[in-house]
Amino acid sequence: MDAISLAYRDALNYASQRAFELDKTSSAPRLHKAVYADLRAQFGLGAQLACTVERQVAATYQTQWTKLKQNLKAREASHTKRRYKGLDAAPKFVSRTLEYQHGRDYSWKKGGKVSISTLDGRLVLEYEGYQKHLDCIARGCETGAAKLYHQKSKKRYYLIVAVHIDLPDPQPVGHxxxxxxxxxxxxxxxxxxxxxxxxxxxGAQVRQQKDHFARTKKALQRKGTRSATRRLVMLSGRERRFIADRNxxxxxxxxxxxxxxxxxxxxxxxxxxxxxxxxxxxxxxxxxxxxxxxxxxxxxxxxxxxxxxxxxxxxxxxxxxxxxxxxxxxxxxxxxxxxxxxxxxxxxxxxxxxxxxxxxxxxxxxxxxxxxxxxxxxxxxxxxxxxxxxxxxxxxxxxxxxxxxxxxxxxxxxxxxxxxxxxxxx
Structure with a gap:
C-alpha cells in the first residue's frame, strides 16, 4: 500500500508542476494530453488512477482561480488589501491519500471482502466499519468514489467509502x-x-484549547529543531481533528x-x-x-x-x-x-x-x-x-x-x- 500511495502523491505533484508550466491551466483535457503518458510510464499508475490524478489537479487549479477572482473583487471593494498568493507557485500535495473509482479501482466481494488496485495488481482484503454503513453496503446501496487514507500516527490505511442513501424529497408540511x-x-x-x-x-472552552495549541506551536516554531518540526505536524493534525469532532x-x-x-x-x-x-x-x-x-x-x-x-x-x-x-x-x-x-x-x-x-x-x-x-x-x-x-x-x-x-x-x-x-x- 505504501508504494501506490507514494506513487499517487508524486504523480499529483508532477501533474501540478506541469499544469503550472501550462499557464496554470485548470483544463483536465489539456492536462491529459501533457501528462497521461508520463503518469502511466514514470509512476506506474493504471489508466483510471492516471485520469483521477489529472482531474484532481485540474480541480485544485480551478479552486485557486476561483479564490483569486474572489480576492480581486474583495480588493476592488476595499474589503481587504491582502493579495491572494495561491497561484504564485504550483500547489504542492503532501497527503498520501488517493482516490479510487468504484468498479474500476475497487469493488466489493462476497464474504465481507473488498478488492482494491495496487501497483502490483489487485489486492483482496477483509473490511470492517460502522455497522449502519456496512448494512447499507450489504443491501447493495450505491457507493461512489473511495479514498485510501493513510494515518501516519498508527501507520495504518483506511478505505473511506461514499455511500449514497436515497431519501424522499423534502416537503414543507413534513417540517x-x-x-x-x-x-x-x-x-x-x-x-x-x-x-x-x-x-x-x-465557545470559551474550545477557544482556550485553541489558544493552548497556538502557544505550543509558537514555542516549537521558535525552537526550530527537527523534532520540533515533527511535533508541529502532529499538532496541526490534532487541532484539525479536534475542531472537526467539535463541529x-x-x-x-x-x-x-x-x-x-x-x-x-x-x-x-x-x-x-x-x-x-x-x-x-x-x-x-x-x-x-x-x-x-x-x-x-x-x-x-x-x-x-x-x-x-x-x-x-x-x-x-x-x-x-x-x-x-x-x-x-x-x-x-x-x-x-x-x-x-x-x-x-x-x-x-x-x-x-x-x-x-x-x-x-x-x-x-x-x-x-x-x-x-x-x-x-x-x-x-x-x-x-x-x-x-x-x-x-x-x-x-x-x-x-x-x-x-x-x-x-x-x-x-x-x-x-x-x-x-x-x-x-x-
Missing amino acids: SNVVGVDVGQRYHFVATDKDGKSLFEK HTLAKMLLTRFPNSIFGLEDLSSIRERIERHADPKVSKKVKRTKRHQSQWSFAELQTMLAYKAPLYGSLAVRVDANYTSQACYKCGHVSRGNRPNAGLEFKCEACGHRGHADRVASVNIALRTLLVRQDWMSTGALSMRPDVSDGEASRPHSGCRSAQEVKAARLRRYAELRWNPDTSA
Whole structure:
C-alpha cells in the first residue's frame, strides 16, 4: 500500500508542476494530453488512477482561480488589501491519500471482502466499519468514489467509502418546526425555534484549547529543531481533528434537540474579507489574538455538517441573508448599530427599548426569515434558498430579469416587515 500511495502523491505533484508550466491551466483535457503518458510510464499508475490524478489537479487549479477572482473583487471593494498568493507557485500535495473509482479501482466481494488496485495488481482484503454503513453496503446501496487514507500516527490505511442513501424529497408540511441558528465565536451557536425556545452553546472552552495549541506551536516554531518540526505536524493534525469532532458534536446536538425542523443558516459568504484587515506589525497582542480567533472560526464547517446531517434526522437546512440580523429589533423592526452598544452581547432597541441577548436576537431574526422561506415554499412549491448554492443561484427562480443585487434588496425589504410573536408564528 505504501508504494501506490507514494506513487499517487508524486504523480499529483508532477501533474501540478506541469499544469503550472501550462499557464496554470485548470483544463483536465489539456492536462491529459501533457501528462497521461508520463503518469502511466514514470509512476506506474493504471489508466483510471492516471485520469483521477489529472482531474484532481485540474480541480485544485480551478479552486485557486476561483479564490483569486474572489480576492480581486474583495480588493476592488476595499474589503481587504491582502493579495491572494495561491497561484504564485504550483500547489504542492503532501497527503498520501488517493482516490479510487468504484468498479474500476475497487469493488466489493462476497464474504465481507473488498478488492482494491495496487501497483502490483489487485489486492483482496477483509473490511470492517460502522455497522449502519456496512448494512447499507450489504443491501447493495450505491457507493461512489473511495479514498485510501493513510494515518501516519498508527501507520495504518483506511478505505473511506461514499455511500449514497436515497431519501424522499423534502416537503414543507413534513417540517413542523423552524429554527434560526446564529453562529459565532463567543457562542458557537444560539438556536431559537418558532415557539421561542432557545439553545445556547458557549465557545470559551474550545477557544482556550485553541489558544493552548497556538502557544505550543509558537514555542516549537521558535525552537526550530527537527523534532520540533515533527511535533508541529502532529499538532496541526490534532487541532484539525479536534475542531472537526467539535463541529460534528454541535451539529448532532442541534438535530437531536430540534427534530423534524427547517434550520435557517446565515449566508456568511466572503465574511473573512469583510472582517479581516491588513496586517499591521505594530498592533497589540490583544488585536493579534482577536485576528487569530477570527481566522480560526470554523463556521462554514459547522454549517456544512449541519446541512448534510439534517436529512438523516428528517430535517432540512436552508440559507438566509445575514444582513442586520443582530442589529434589527424583532419587536418593532428598528435597525441600527446603536441597538448593540459597543458591539457587545447586550441588545437594547433605541426605538422601543426591548432588551435581550444579541445572539438570541440574531437567531430570532434568522428564524423569522426561515419562516418566510417556508411560507414561500408552501405557496410556490419551490424552495428558493439552499445552503449549498450561491446567493445568485438561490434567488434565480424569482429574479426574472432583475440582478441578484436587486433581488436581495427586495428580500431585505420583506425582512424589515417581519415581527416576532411566538403565539402566532406556527
